Amino acid sequence: MQATWIMTANAGRARIFSESDPAQPLQEVEDMVNPAAHLRTAETETDRLGPTAATNSSHNIGGQGTPGYSHTANAGAPNKTYQPAVTPEEHAAEKFAKDISKFLMQAHQEGRFKQLILSASPQFLGTLRANLDQHILSAITQEFNKDYTNSNAQQLREQLHAQQAKSE
Structure with missing residues (x-):
């Protein structure tokens, strides 16, 4: 019998457990940590203006060119390097x-699990879902909008069973 993996995640941490027999304790497979989530704001942001800033350059919006006309007006975007905020x-x-x-x-291709139970914080679940491959999405059997990353294996199992009972 192939294992079912249980993953609980938030933007800073993802823990993955394996369950091959419901009578046996969960085995932790992986504990992934997002180092960027633990950095201070000063380490991730800068007050320096980027190439798309509306400065006094004729190459950016608000430049010194002809009033009411931008040289990129016909392009449909402020400039070629524009990215949404x-x-x-x-x-x-x-x-x-x-x-x-x-x-x-990679783990799914190696046959390390057949099914996936996903539990993630509300803020991270949408981001995670949008980035999962179609093969992984089809392997998800249950999904919970809860963050249990700080729970141990036994607490995680109990909380997921309680959530499952609520949804039935």
Whole structure:
């Protein structure tokens, strides 16, 4: 019988447990930590203006060119390097979700698990779901909108059974 993996995650940590027999204790497979989630704001942000800042450059919005006209007006975007605003925390969470997805995909291809039970914090669940491969999404049998990363294996099992009972 192939194992079922149980993963609980938030933007800073993901813990993965294996369950091959419901009568046996859960075995921790992996404990992934997002180092960027533990950095201070001063280490992730800068007050320096980037290339898309609205400075007094004729190459950016608000430049000194002809009033009411930007040289990139016909392009449909402020300039070629424009990117939507993403906070450093959102960027770090997305990068971590991609790392988790890569790990799960490799483990699934190696046949280390057949099914996945996913429990993640509300803030991180959407980001994680958006970055998981289709093969991993199809392996998810249950999904819970809760963060149990600080629970031990026995507490995790009890909390997931309680959540499952509520949803039935």
